[in-house]
Amino acid sequence: MPPRDIRVEFAGGVELLFDNQKQLDIPISKFHDPSHPAKENLTYTVRDLLQLLKDRYLKQRLELFLQGDNVKPGILVVINDCDWELMGGPDYELEPGDRVVFISTLHGG
Amino acid sequence: MPPRDIRVEFAGGVELLFDNQKQLDIPISKFHDPSHPAKENLTYTVRDLLQLLKDRYLKQRLELFLQGDNVKPGILVVINDCDWELMGGPDYELEPGDRVVFISTLHGG
Amino acid sequence: MEFERVEFGKTYTSPLTPEEVNHYSRQLVLPQFGVEGQIKLKNTSVLLVGAGGLGCSAAIHLAGSGVGQLTIVDHDRIEASNLHRQILYRSEDVGRYKAEVLVERCSRSNPLSRMAPVALCTALTTENCLELVRNHAVILDCTDNVYARYLLNDACVLRGRALVSASALKFDGQLTVYNHQGSVCRRCLFPDPMALQAQSCDDNGVMGPGTQYLCWCFVRHRCTHHAVPGIMGSLQAMEAIKLASGMAVSFAGVQLHYDSLSGSFYRFKLRPRNPDCPVCGDKPSIRTLDDSHLGTNTCWTRQELKAKLDL
Amino acid sequence: MEFERVEFGKTYTSPLTPEEVNHYSRQLVLPQFGVEGQIKLKNTSVLLVGAGGLGCSAAIHLAGSGVGQLTIVDHDRIEASNLHRQILYRSEDVGRYKAEVLVERCSRSNPLSRMAPVALCTALTTENCLELVRNHAVILDCTDNVYARYLLNDACVLRGRALVSASALKFDGQLTVYNHQGSVCRRCLFPDPMALQAQSCDDNGVMGPGTQYLCWCFVRHRCTHHAVPGIMGSLQAMEAIKLASGMAVSFAGVQLHYDSLSGSFYRFKLRPRNPDCPVCGDKPSIRTLDDSHLGTNTCWTRQELKAKLDL
Numbered sequence: 001m002p003p004r005d006i007r008v009e010f011a012g013g014v015e016l017l018f019d020n021q022k023q024l025d026i027p028i029s030k031f032h033d034p035s036h037p038a039k040e041n042l043t044y045t046v047r048d049l050l051q052l053l054k055d056r057y058l059k060q061r062l063e064l065f066l067q068g069d070n071v072k073p074g075i076l077v078v079i080n081d082c083d084w085e086l087m088g089g090p091d092y093e094l095e096p097g098d099r100v101v102f103i104s105t106l107h108g109g
Numbered sequence: 110m111p112p113r114d115i116r117v118e119f120a121g122g123v124e125l126l127f128d129n130q131k132q133l134d135i136p137i138s139k140f141h142d143p144s145h146p147a148k149e150n151l152t153y154t155v156r157d158l159l160q161l162l163k164d165r166y167l168k169q170r171l172e173l174f175l176q177g178d179n180v181k182p183g184i185l186v187v188i189n190d191c192d193w194e195l196m197g198g199p200d201y202e203l204e205p206g207d208r209v210v211f212i213s214t215l216h217g218g
Numbered sequence: 219m220e221f222e223r224v225e226f227g228k229t230y231t232s233p234l235t236p237e238e239v240n241h242y243s244r245q246l247v248l249p250q251f252g253v254e255g256q257i258k259l260k261n262t263s264v265l266l267v268g269a270g271g272l273g274c275s276a277a278i279h280l281a282g283s284g285v286g287q288l289t290i291v292d293h294d295r296i297e298a299s300n301l302h303r304q305i306l307y308r309s310e311d312v313g314r315y316k317a318e319v320l321v322e323r324c325s326r327s328n329p330l331s332r333m334a335p336v337a338l339c340t341a342l343t344t345e346n347c348l349e350l351v352r353n354h355a356v357i358l359d360c361t362d363n364v365y366a367r368y369l370l371n372d373a374c375v376l377r378g379r380a381l382v383s384a385s386a387l388k389f390d391g392q393l394t395v396y397n398h399q400g401s402v403c404r405r406c407l408f409p410d411p412m413a414l415q416a417q418s419c420d421d422n423g424v425m426g427p428g429t430q431y432l433c434w435c436f437v438r439h440r441c442t443h444h445a446v447p448g449i450m451g452s453l454q455a456m457e458a459i460k461l462a463s464g465m466a467v468s469f470a471g472v473q474l475h476y477d478s479l480s481g482s483f484y485r486f487k488l489r490p491r492n493p494d495c496p497v498c499g500d501k502p503s504i505r506t507l508d509d510s511h512l513g514t515n516t517c518w519t520r521q522e523l524k525a526k527l528d529l
Numbered sequence: 530m531e532f533e534r535v536e537f538g539k540t541y542t543s544p545l546t547p548e549e550v551n552h553y554s555r556q557l558v559l560p561q562f563g564v565e566g567q568i569k570l571k572n573t574s575v576l577l578v579g580a581g582g583l584g585c586s587a588a589i590h591l592a593g594s595g596v597g598q599l600t601i602v603d604h605d606r607i608e609a610s611n612l613h614r615q616i617l618y619r620s621e622d623v624g625r626y627k628a629e630v631l632v633e634r635c636s637r638s639n640p641l642s643r644m645a646p647v648a649l650c651t652a653l654t655t656e657n658c659l660e661l662v663r664n665h666a667v668i669l670d671c672t673d674n675v676y677a678r679y680l681l682n683d684a685c686v687l688r689g690r691a692l693v694s695a696s697a698l699k700f701d702g703q704l705t706v707y708n709h710q711g712s713v714c715r716r717c718l719f720p721d722p723m724a725l726q727a728q729s730c731d732d733n734g735v736m737g738p739g740t741q742y743l744c745w746c747f748v749r750h751r752c753t754h755h756a757v758p759g760i761m762g763s764l765q766a767m768e769a770i771k772l773a774s775g776m777a778v779s780f781a782g783v784q785l786h787y788d789s790l791s792g793s794f795y796r797f798k799l800r801p802r803n804p805d806c807p808v809c810g811d812k813p814s815i816r817t818l819d820d821s822h823l824g825t826n827t828c829w830t831r832q833e834l835k836a837k838l839d840l
């Protein structure tokens with residue numbers, strides 16, 4: 001993974017919403033939003049990541065991934081091997097090399 | 110683990126030779142050998158680590174861990190999740206934060 | 219082989235019978251487990267809910283370990299399509315109650331357990347769940363739907379029991395120990411099962427081309443590669459055995475996600491107990507088991523679905 | 530349920546019988562596995578050597594998956610002290626051949642396999658090993674000693690077969706796929722089993738205080754927490770099933786070390802094939818199976834040990 005990128009992974013069925021891709025390396029530059037030139041600061045939060053995924057990567061049924069500006073209940077967000085609740089949730093500021101995993105909770109047996 | 114340390118781990122039975130300890134964090138400073146002042150360069154290899162383990166940490170039956178200046182056949186040495194053969198073996202130069210795991214191959218079933 | 223010679227020179231007055239010593243000798247010599255572990259195990263009662271793929275694997279490993287008393291609850295009967303992943307059932311068992319057959323297999327594999335294993339061929343309900351949980355020390359969630367999982371979760375919180383929960387779908391499996399030494403319960407993570415209900419039906423599989431009319435739920439809920447429940451059930455049993463023998467568990471406050479295709483075992487730390495949790499929080503609103511808190515058994519009632527597929 | 534409705538709108542002329550479609554329906558709908566995977570599996574023959582803790586778990590999962598033909602080799606008979614970790618054997622089986630009983634359990638759990646599983650109640654030897662390996666596509670090493678493991682390794686290299694090898698001792702387990710698409714064989718890592726022989730006896734346990742006269746080998750070789758072989762055997766079966774159904778395996782050139790106490794699954798990359806390897810190297814010195822390359826069955830002959838312990 002190129003050092004400047006954010007490693008994003010999908011598991012437990014979430015990958016089905018992203019063309020069955022389990023892994024995406026997203027360069028920081030992709031976060032720059034030309035329509036918001038004012039947004040000069042180079043820090044982006046997980047909330048921005050959700051927006052980016054919704055706009056550029058999501059292939060199927062938006063409502064299965066997001067609910068408002070949060071992930072849908074049932075999906076755990078894990079940042080560098082920790083539940084994002086431990087990291088400040090959607091406001092966590094991403095750094096190059098971070099690993100963000102979206103895992104759907106399984107109920108089958 | 111303090112950043113300046115080498116993380117050393119034992120598994121598969123090797124820990125029994127080290128007082129049943131599965132994990133040691135060894136500061137680089139511990140490698141300095143007063144009896145060899147000439148050894149000014151600050152780089153230490155896995156061979157030096159074996160020597161240090163033998164002198165300072167090994168509690169039981171030396172011949173179960175080392176054979177000459179190499180590890181005993183049956184023990185795999187893994188550096189940062191790779192077989193040390195991929196990293197240059199005993200001559201690999203240790204860096205702070207490296208993880209070196211000694212794993213005995215199991216034959217039971 | 220008398221006892222002393224096996225042990226590290228320490229003699230134990232052991233309430234284990236010589237027969238048990240021989241039967242468990244391979245575990246007894248393990249210092250971390252030893253005689254104390256086996257005795258604690260022998261005095262522990264375990265409740266295992268769900269006799270499917272997970273339950274078969276977990277139960278047979280638990281029975282083998284010498285757990286004192288094992289109760290298995292499942293209202294389902296064995297169907298032919300279960301056989302490939304419910305490894306202990308045979309074709310001639312089709313039609314019989316799963317719990318009954320599984321108890322039979324377990325008792326024959328370990329006749330030494332202090333009390334014979336018990337089969338309850340009924341569904342887990344808001345009436346019987348609290349009592350069942352209260353009568354057992356260690357609880358295993360081997361069920362396959364949101365309703366039963368939240369029912370068990372609430373009962374374990376209300377009765378102060380740890381809940382060893384595993385799940386499996388397609389090629390993935392998950393494992394964690396809820397409500398143990400301050401670790402989260404299910405509702406700490408997702409308070410409202412109704413939201414999961416809809417989610418669990420759609421989330422795990424998207425309408426494939428050409429099968430629009432077929433709601434995935436009926437097929438997907440049970441489409442799992444057969445070895446995955448076997449793997450997760452044996453890992454689940456390992457945690458339950460450690461819990462029962464007083465050893466530290468590895469997955470309290472930690473979740474394991476296993477992907478059998480890539481062979482990856484992803485472990486991550488879970489948030490602490492949620493003070494606002496509706497059942498285990500500081501001011502819980504849920505104090506009894508009630509269907510209104512639990513959602514339905516499956517997103518579309520099986521009947522409606524079965525009618526559609528005219529199975 | 531006819532076939533088309535289950536599949537993603539594609540119709541398959543499938544050499545799977547309707548009965549098989551129903552039996553394996555849960556796997557068939559998995560796109561990564563699907564009908565092709567099941568058909569390949571149905572046409573694959575598997576050799577499983579060792580019907581102990583690993584073998585019980587691996588065999589029952591393999592049989593359940595629909596593997597075409599399964600041969601189980603083991604010369605041992607069932608002993609009472611096996612029962613706690615060899616989950617499919619019952620007290621009334623004590624004294625019978627393990628391979629025979631295991632084949633019985635497997636065939637009853639999956640009557641559909643193309644050919645009934647076969648039990649060979651003999652030891653693996655330098656005479657029969659090459660032929661056995663040649664007659665099967667996928668080989669599983671579920672044995673418990675250095676001699677058998679190197680014998681199987683050499684035969685697999687000489688006959689060009691992948692070898693799915695697992696092991697378990699005390700609370701640890703290991704898994705890797707040898708000799709597959711350029712991955713190492715056993716001798717690439719440790720060319721001389723004699724060195725391991727002595728090592729495997731001492732290495733895995735040190736003379737404890739007070740039991741000086743007791744050589745550890747006899748006790749240690751078989752002292753394993755019972756759930757660990759069950760876990761490793763089911764993971765081993767998963768790799769074998771992927772191999773047999775033409776899917777990518779996860780542990781070729783990669784080793785898994787599982788520590789059940791800490792619940793950790795450590796995966797690390799192994800060196801590439803060793804060009805100087807005595808059996809799979811560029812100029813191999815080992816071209817036949819011969820005891821002189823293989824060391825002995827156990828560091829102290831069991832008899833000598835049994836006499837010492839007057840068991």
Ligand SMILES: [Zn+2]
Nearest residue numbers: 403406495498
């Ligand atoms: Zn809670």
Ligand SMILES: [Zn+2]
Nearest residue numbers: 714717806809
């Ligand atoms: Zn080789």
